[in-house]
Amino acid sequence: MAMFTLLLSILVLPADTVTGRIVDTAGHAIPQAIIEVAELGTSVTTSADGTFRLSVAPGRYTLAVRRHGYAPVVREIVVAAATPAELQIMLTPSAFQLEPLTVTATRQPLPSQSSPLPVTALAGAELRNAQGVSLAHVVEALPGARAISTGMQIGKPVIRGFGGPRVLVLENGSRLEDYSWSDEDGPSVETAFVRRIELIRGPASVLYGSDAVGGVINVIPDQLPDAGGGAGFTRTGFMLSGATNNVEVAAAGQAEGATRNFGWRVNAIGRGSSNLHTPDGELDNTGFGALNGDATGGWRWASGSNLTFRVVHYGGEFKLLEANAAPGEAGGPERKAGDNRIQITGQRPLGGGAWRLEGKGQLQAHSLIEVSDDSTGTESEAFNLQLKTASLDLLLHRGGTTFGMTGIGQTNDASGREPIVPDASTISAAAFALQRWSLANGRWAVLAGLRGDAQRLSAHQNDSLGVAAQDRNAQAWSGNVGVVFMPASPVSLTLNVGRAWRAPTLFELFANGPHIGEARYELGDSALKPEVGGDVDLGLRWNDRRVRFEISAYYNKLSDFIYVTPTAAFIDSLRVYQYTQAEAEMLGAEASVEAEIARGFVARGRLEAVGGTNLAAHEPLPLLPPRRAAVSVAWRDRLSVEVDNYATPTRLNPLDVPTEGYTLLNLGGGTDLRLFGRDMRLDISLRNALDERYKSFLSRYKEFAYDPGRNLIIRLSSGLID
Incomplete structure (x- = not known):
C-alpha cells in the first residue's frame, strides 16, 4: 500500500455544495481532520461526527485531507451544478506526515509523488520543532539545505552548495527581494505562523526567473478560515517560548475568524535575546530584538472567484560579534x-x-x-x-x-x-x-516548461564608487523537462533536466570599497554577463505505509559563474579582491530514509554530500558545505533522539578557513495538555546536549569564536500555532 492514498480518479459530483464524512478503516468518524481546497486556498475542519461542508462553484478541484496520525489523502473532484451529494473519505493510520501536495513545483497543486523536481516540505511537528528566528536555520532540517550563519539569529540558506543570490525565497509564491550579497542579511520571513515550507532542490528559473539557479524556498502561510456556508466564528491561539543559551524569549498571538464569505487572520510575535554562549564563554554583542506580524483578509464568492489582501511587517535589530574586540567591550556593530x-x-x-x-x-x-x-x-x-x-x-x-x-x-x-x-x-x-501529462494510466508523468526573460538595469552616476551612469540589458531563456516513471507501486524513478540563469547583483557589478565584515577590498566588474546553469537530476523513490526512501544524484554545469578572487594589489592596506567569471561545475547526492520500526516508533536517516570545481582555475569552489549524516529515532510526537555528524572538509578553496568535523546530540520531547479550559502543546528540546565545542564550516564567526553550546528550549502553544 502506498504511504498515503493517492486517489486521482475523477469523481463527478452533481452539486455546488460539497459535503462529506472522514472516517478511519473501521468506519469511525475522525474529528478535527483538515480538508483543503488547494486551488481556492480555503480549508474546513471536520466536526465531532467527522462531517464537513464546502461551498464551491462548479469546476475541477483538488482536495487534500490530513489528520495527525493518519496518511494524507489527495482526491480530485469535478463539481457540477445540481443537488447536493456526499463524499466519504477513509484515512489509514500512518507514522509518517508526508505533505500530499506541492504548489511550488508547478505553481498549481500537484501530488508530491508526481513531481519530477526534487521537492521536499517541512510541516507539522517537524516544522514546530525546527522553529527559530532564522528561516535558513529552520530549513536545515530538510535534505540538501544548509545555512551560512552569523550567530543563531541570522542565516542565509544554502541549497546543494548554492547560496546568496543563487537561492530564491518566496512567500506564498511571491518572490522576496533583499540584499542577497550581504552575509549579514537573511530572508525577511517569520516562520512561526506558516503552514509549511516547500523547497525545490535544483534550478527552477522556468517558473520563477532570475536567481533560482540553486533552488527555491517557498514559505506558505496557513489558508484563511472558511465558514463553509455556516455560522461565523472566531478562534485564537498563542505561543510562549524561552531558550537558556542566550536567554531568548518569544511571545506570539494569533486570531482568526470567518463570517459568510469573508475570512481573516492577524498574527504578531516579539522575540528578544541576550548574548550567545559557547563552551568557551560568552560572546559579546550577539543579542537581538525582533517584532514581526501580518494581517490578512479575503473574500470568496459563489462564482468561484476570490480576493485576498495581506499586510506584512518584519523588522529587528541584530548585534554583530566584532572580530578581535576586547572581551567585555561595550557596543559594537x-x-x-x-x-x-x-x-x-x-x-x-x-x-x-x-x-x-x-x-x-x-x-x-x-x-x-x-x-x-x-x-x-x-x-x-x-x-x-x-x-x-x-x-x-x-x-x-x-x-x-x-x-x-x-x-x-x-x-x-x-x-x-x-x-x-x-x-x-x-x-x-x-x-x-x-x-503536465499523465500517460499509461498514470505510470508516466511528464512535466515540461519554457520561459523567456528580459531585464533592464539603470545605474546612476556615483563618483565615490567610480561608476558612470549606464544602462544594462539582459535577455535569457530557461527550460525544464522532467519525467516520473512508476513501474510498480511503491517504486518511482525520476529524471529532470533544467536550464536556469541569474543576473549579476549590483555589488558584483559595481563594488568599490572594503567589504563589510571582511578584511578585504572588493572591486566589481560592470562587464559581467548573466550566469547560466544546466542541471541533470536522477532520483529513485520508494513510498509505502511503513518505509519511505529517496536517493538523488545531480550534476550542474555553469557558464560565466561569478566569483571573487584575490589579486596582488592592496588599497588602504587591504588586499584587493576582484569579481570575475569562469566555467564551474557542481555535483552531489542526497539520500534519506524513514521507517516505522515498531508501533509509533519511526527511525530516520539522511546523508548528503556536494562538491564543486572552478574549471578555469582548477580549484574547488569556496565555502561548500561538508558531508553531513544524521540518524534519529522518534516515538510519535512525544520523544526524539538525533545524532548529527558533520565531516571535516577535505577539498578546500585557497580562501577557505578549515574546521574540524564534529557530532551533535539533540533531544526532544512533547506532550498535549489541557489547561485553563484550552488544549495546549508543551515541547521541550535540548540542542547540542553534550555541549560540544565546535566550529561550523559555514559560520562567519569561525575564525574567532566557537558555535553556541548547549541550549534548552521550552515552548507552550495553544490553538492555531502548531
Whole structure:
C-alpha cells in the first residue's frame, strides 16, 4: 500500500455544495481532520461526527485531507451544478506526515509523488520543532539545505552548495527581494505562523526567473478560515517560548475568524535575546530584538472567484560579534533590518470553470542599515540601503496547462559613510508556459516548461564608487523537462533536466570599497554577463505505509559563474579582491530514509554530500558545505533522539578557513495538555546536549569564536500555532 492514498480518479459530483464524512478503516468518524481546497486556498475542519461542508462553484478541484496520525489523502473532484451529494473519505493510520501536495513545483497543486523536481516540505511537528528566528536555520532540517550563519539569529540558506543570490525565497509564491550579497542579511520571513515550507532542490528559473539557479524556498502561510456556508466564528491561539543559551524569549498571538464569505487572520510575535554562549564563554554583542506580524483578509464568492489582501511587517535589530574586540567591550556593530509588504492575490474561473485566472501583486519596501563606530569613535550609519519593489504575476490554468506573465520594477537607494552600491533601478518582464501529462494510466508523468526573460538595469552616476551612469540589458531563456516513471507501486524513478540563469547583483557589478565584515577590498566588474546553469537530476523513490526512501544524484554545469578572487594589489592596506567569471561545475547526492520500526516508533536517516570545481582555475569552489549524516529515532510526537555528524572538509578553496568535523546530540520531547479550559502543546528540546565545542564550516564567526553550546528550549502553544 502506498504511504498515503493517492486517489486521482475523477469523481463527478452533481452539486455546488460539497459535503462529506472522514472516517478511519473501521468506519469511525475522525474529528478535527483538515480538508483543503488547494486551488481556492480555503480549508474546513471536520466536526465531532467527522462531517464537513464546502461551498464551491462548479469546476475541477483538488482536495487534500490530513489528520495527525493518519496518511494524507489527495482526491480530485469535478463539481457540477445540481443537488447536493456526499463524499466519504477513509484515512489509514500512518507514522509518517508526508505533505500530499506541492504548489511550488508547478505553481498549481500537484501530488508530491508526481513531481519530477526534487521537492521536499517541512510541516507539522517537524516544522514546530525546527522553529527559530532564522528561516535558513529552520530549513536545515530538510535534505540538501544548509545555512551560512552569523550567530543563531541570522542565516542565509544554502541549497546543494548554492547560496546568496543563487537561492530564491518566496512567500506564498511571491518572490522576496533583499540584499542577497550581504552575509549579514537573511530572508525577511517569520516562520512561526506558516503552514509549511516547500523547497525545490535544483534550478527552477522556468517558473520563477532570475536567481533560482540553486533552488527555491517557498514559505506558505496557513489558508484563511472558511465558514463553509455556516455560522461565523472566531478562534485564537498563542505561543510562549524561552531558550537558556542566550536567554531568548518569544511571545506570539494569533486570531482568526470567518463570517459568510469573508475570512481573516492577524498574527504578531516579539522575540528578544541576550548574548550567545559557547563552551568557551560568552560572546559579546550577539543579542537581538525582533517584532514581526501580518494581517490578512479575503473574500470568496459563489462564482468561484476570490480576493485576498495581506499586510506584512518584519523588522529587528541584530548585534554583530566584532572580530578581535576586547572581551567585555561595550557596543559594537549592529544591523537594523526592516521589511514591509502589501500583497494582493485573486483568482477567477473562466469558460464555465475550465480555465482559472490567477493574479498576484506585491509592493515591498526593504531596508538594511548598519550602525558602527566611525574613524572618530562616534556611532553612526555605516550604510543605509532602501529597496522598493513592485511585482505582478498573471497565471492562466487549465488542467495540466499553465501560462504565465510576470513583471517587476525595483529601485535601490544607498546612503551612509561607506560606499556599497550606486543608486539604481531595474525593470524586468517574462512569459512562460508549463505543461503536465499523465500517460499509461498514470505510470508516466511528464512535466515540461519554457520561459523567456528580459531585464533592464539603470545605474546612476556615483563618483565615490567610480561608476558612470549606464544602462544594462539582459535577455535569457530557461527550460525544464522532467519525467516520473512508476513501474510498480511503491517504486518511482525520476529524471529532470533544467536550464536556469541569474543576473549579476549590483555589488558584483559595481563594488568599490572594503567589504563589510571582511578584511578585504572588493572591486566589481560592470562587464559581467548573466550566469547560466544546466542541471541533470536522477532520483529513485520508494513510498509505502511503513518505509519511505529517496536517493538523488545531480550534476550542474555553469557558464560565466561569478566569483571573487584575490589579486596582488592592496588599497588602504587591504588586499584587493576582484569579481570575475569562469566555467564551474557542481555535483552531489542526497539520500534519506524513514521507517516505522515498531508501533509509533519511526527511525530516520539522511546523508548528503556536494562538491564543486572552478574549471578555469582548477580549484574547488569556496565555502561548500561538508558531508553531513544524521540518524534519529522518534516515538510519535512525544520523544526524539538525533545524532548529527558533520565531516571535516577535505577539498578546500585557497580562501577557505578549515574546521574540524564534529557530532551533535539533540533531544526532544512533547506532550498535549489541557489547561485553563484550552488544549495546549508543551515541547521541550535540548540542542547540542553534550555541549560540544565546535566550529561550523559555514559560520562567519569561525575564525574567532566557537558555535553556541548547549541550549534548552521550552515552548507552550495553544490553538492555531502548531
